[in-house]
Amino acid sequence: MFIKSFKFYKSKTTEPDFSEVLDFQDPNEKFVDKKRIEVKGNESYFSLISPKEWQCYEIKDRPGLIFIRNPFTPSGQRFWISRCLKDYPKSPNVVNLNPKQFSKEAINDWWNCFQTEKNDCERKRLKVSMRWTTLGYHHDWDTKVYSENMKNKFPQDLADLTKFFATTLGFENYSAEAAIVNYYPIGTTLAGHTDHSEANLDAPLFSFSFGQKAIFLLGGQSKDEKPSAMFLKSGDVVVMSKSSRLCYHAVPRVMSCELEPYNNFNSNEPEEKKCKIVNDCDDENFWTPFRHYLKDSRININIRQVLNKGQLEL
Numbered sequence: 001m002f003i004k005s006f007k008f009y010k011s012k013t014t015e016p017d018f019s020e021v022l023d024f025q026d027p028n029e030k031f032v033d034k035k036r037i038e039v040k041g042n043e044s045y046f047s048l049i050s051p052k053e054w055q056c057y058e059i060k061d062r063p064g065l066i067f068i069r070n071p072f073t074p075s076g077q078r079f080w081i082s083r084c085l086k087d088y089p090k091s092p093n094v095v096n097l098n099p100k101q102f103s104k105e106a107i108n109d110w111w112n113c114f115q116t117e118k119n120d121c122e123r124k125r126l127k128v129s130m131r132w133t134t135l136g137y138h139h140d141w142d143t144k145v146y147s148e149n150m151k152n153k154f155p156q157d158l159a160d161l162t163k164f165f166a167t168t169l170g171f172e173n174y175s176a177e178a179a180i181v182n183y184y185p186i187g188t189t190l191a192g193h194t195d196h197s198e199a200n201l202d203a204p205l206f207s208f209s210f211g212q213k214a215i216f217l218l219g220g221q222s223k224d225e226k227p228s229a230m231f232l233k234s235g236d237v238v239v240m241s242k243s244s245r246l247c248y249h250a251v252p253r254v255m256s257c258e259l260e261p262y263n264n265f266n267s268n269e270p271e272e273k274k275c276k277i278v279n280d281c282d283d284e285n286f287w288t289p290f291r292h293y294l295k296d297s298r299i300n301i302n303i304r305q306v307l308n309k310g311q312l313e314l
């Protein structure tokens with residue numbers, strides 16, 4: 001059932017029927033519950049709107065899956081997008097680019113190489129070849145085992161952002177220790193899988209999406225179950241907690257989205273919500289290369305806690 005849905009939404013020969021895809025821009029009450037979240041404290045966090053204004057949903061029959069409809073400010077989105085493209089793919093973080101096919105410079109600082117490349121064909125190759133960067137404990141795609149020998153410092157800003165979501169949603173003692181930043185040019189997919197390599201399988205998994213939209217499938221703990229399909233748009237946050245933590249999921253389709261909040265910059269955004277670093281992202285000269293990249297691409301940051309409470313290393 002999972003594979004059947006995956007193929008249905010992936011189809012390139014005929015445009016699939018999207019009528020069963022949940023759209024949280026216009027949530028259907030038959031399938032979606034509006035979740036009231038208890039806001040802990042009055043605080044907001046840089047790059048986000050106040051948690052009091054978050055639109056938070058649960059899906060009927062999918063316990064533990066929490067969906068927050070874009071809680072980022074437009075310049076907040078710009079900030080995280082620029083981190084994912086310009087900074088996170090830098091060495092010592094690990095990227096998928098193969099040393100037999102790409103220079104050391106590209107592997108160490110992909111964005112800089114992509115931006116300075118003069119040859120259009122090579123630029124295009126650099127753009128579409130970048131598929132993932134890993135942060136913190138590096139995901140080993142072959143063995144699926146994390147180790148202390150394959151680990152770098154997790155970016156503090158991203159750890160703090162994730163901790164803010166965790167605390168606000170009532171997940172205490174959360175610690176972001178591993179992340180995969182996925183880059184999806186339109187036309188690419190991510191096959192059905194579960195994320196079970198972490199020593200800690202109780203801590204929720206956090207997912208932040210930016211750029212063009214995706215169809216995300218969330219199934220059960222076996223591939224026999226028919227998955228729910230939903231659109232993930234720029235800024236949307238998905239939390240896979242409790243019984244959805246180990247469920248099959250996939251991205252069968254990335255497609256153009258009518259919403260591009262990171263480009264529709266609102267200069268009336270209250271100054272107090274910004275910090276200096278986010279303000280820099282408002283500069284159109286700074287933003288233009290990111291705007292170009294995102295025209296036909298999606299980015300997803302997928303964050304995990306690896307260690308159990310009190311565990312200091314693997």
Ligand SMILES: O=C(O)CCC(=O)C(=O)O
Pocket residue numbers: 180182190195207209214216232249250251300302
């Ligand atoms: O791109 C997404 O929304 C999901 C990514 C994912 O499942 C993963 O990185 O494990």
Ligand SMILES: [Fe+2]
Pocket residue numbers: 193194195249302
């Ligand atoms: Fe996953």
